[in-house]
Amino acid sequence: MGDSTIQIKIDKKLEHLGEEEIATLINRYYSNEKAKSLVEEYKIEINPSKLYTLFPPIIYEDKLCIYCGKPMLIKRPSKSSCGYGRNNAYCINCGHEDSHFCNCSYCREKIKLEEIKLEEEQKKIVQDKRNLINDTYDLNKYKPVRIEDLGFREKVFLGALLRTALTEDMKIIKPLEVAERKLAPTLNYTKEILITLLSKDVIVVSPDSKIEAFVDSSSEKEFPQTYYINKVIYILNIEIKEDYEEEIATLINPKEMNEESKSEALEIWKEIALEECLEYLNYQMDKVKFDFTPGEKTIAVFKDLLEHFSVAQIYGIIYRCIANSTKYYQETNIGRKQAANSVVGACQRYGERALVEKWDLIKYHRAYDIPQSMIGEFFLNRVTRIGDLGFEMSPIIL
Template identity: 25%
Template sequence: MSDNYVLQAYIWRFCLRCPMPNFSIHPKLAHLSDSQMDNLMTRYYAGETIVDLLGEFKIDCNPHHLFKLFPPIIHSFLVCPHCDAAMMSPRISRSAHYETTMRCFQCRHEDTSRCKCDHCRNRRTTLDSGKVLRNVFDIKNASSGQTEKLSIQPDNLTLEQAVALLSLLRCPGVAYADVIAVSAAFSMATVPFAPKGNYGHTLIQKLGQAKLLSVLNSAAPDNFSVFGNELRIETPFPIFWNISRTSRTNLIHGIEQRVAQGEWPRHWPEQLPDLVRVLAFAEIKEFYDYCAKQRGLPASAPRSTSMMLNNLIQDYSVAQCYRMIYAGAKAAADFLVRASCAPQHAANYMIGACQRWVDRARAENWEVTPFHRHHELPRSMISHVLYDDFLKRGDDGFNLALDKIARPKM
């Protein structure tokens, strides 16, 4: 039986008891009792012949469309950030290898950067107009005296700082701004700055260490979040450049010229393996968190999770790690149902499931089938800049194991 769908069939028992507006059983399934619906979905996702199921349960529909009639999945541990109603997601075919987008049945909010619910549309309109930022900060007063006449050369930066700087400047509305309103605009971009998680925050801190910019979190009002870990916060928060626009332009030109001519500063090639590994870790951690969230699992033990994910990327590409993480997430969902355990226990079980999978793959010399990038987790600007501009390797950072990503010829 498909591991992912044992949990889905189990959650159906709660559907009719949840006070969800606009929720109704499809008319073609209205004649089935709760137990019959449980039985139908369990057997469908177990792989039984669909035509036989349609005949036995007296359902008139195209066999390929049966899963579309099933009730949605209720994510009982996840609530809408706007109205606190439970989040739901539609069923997918048992042969599908993708995840669906969660949405709120009450306010129609979707867990995606392209959400078109009233709240998100109003928020984007407010952010675009700059009203929130102007009401909270007097930009002229806040930024006065912030720009210093610093002379920073490419050689003064680490490789990670150089890549982060180019990536940040290619995000929407940043290149020519003296004040950067970090907001949902970054997450709405087709290409995000960095993978979701702590890595984006870390990169901004390192640009601050290079004295390129300042993050004024000490001046933030109480109702403001600090600068978001993934450049995705509810209210805009300004950061200021410490160097003038002319200095930024000259610095960027210097970096791009060195990259184009293959004349990297001496310390950059030495720092490349660490940067490649850190970015790969950020990408698989992003996918790990996504898979856990889709199954309603809380955060697992951070140290154990990091150790396991680092073990995965020792021998496998990010694309292959996706495959192993997906298998571990399905096993955890199955365990949650079979053991009737607490969600936190299942979340920790997911760590062990992924580790057992990779141990077996190594021991039996499996050919691990890679996954494609998930449409909800697009390739980041950091990846584009590092692999397209600096290394000229396309998406090798996703498709190749770390030891196969060669250093550039200097």
């Protein structure tokens, strides 16, 4: 810091006036005397409206520049702007301004240093998170699972997952959010498939997953315990003794299903059929802007319908009942929520009436906007090899 003395240069247009005259002029100006009269009296060559711009700034002896220690100055305001805010104090020596928007060399350097500091702090945060992820999901913690120890259900789920997201080198399972196909008809069934495989350590979360794949938390105890199932990378934790590619290919392209697996296969077929019905229900509800979340009652209704009808036929039931509920909503005073809630009951009644009256229900095609999921395609075309019959028949026998 230098000394606190400062010299104010008087504007050339006021040089013909003494200090006392300038002080008097300033006092008279702010006492609301007409600027035009003052300009004429003091013989100042300037537009009267700009007179205040010639006045020397106010010196704040008690407010020193934070960088060079010189007293800060403030430009004098016009009469019309008095009381409507103040000009920012500034330093005539180094150019600093008492403002968040100051662009002096010192402030620019300060901002640069703060940015560097922030960047270093962010790098440390990222590195700390990466270390936590590496420790939590250390692959050495997991014992590889033998293929022969996998049950039929795990093999079906794993085969569908590998077909969905296995990389070309067959080493890792890329995040499902970037896969070209959906693993399962619904998010809930996707979760069930992944949880089944994760619980048996058939697949494990890769420590190389993006940090954004883990739910952020200020608590080190929580991060990175929770993650987004569609965002993380998975590692195939299978014990391979001989030909790696050949054994993985066996999981992706299994041989024909044996008789012992048919009861389990039937259960998986029922699950896929149910999830496809729920997927189509949500799809059609969204199209008419009905806010609806399937619950246990909805699941029970569609499980019962699948005992008698195929997914293709239930598509038709859903479509008809939503159309009727939409028409009812438009023609009456019922609320949209009530109309949405009436759909499932209508589907149940329609199915029961169809059974009693022995209707031959139309089989709908798959909706273009919701193509068959990978688990459905893999299971019906490769595992059970019943193909489109899995969509057109009721899942009651294999």
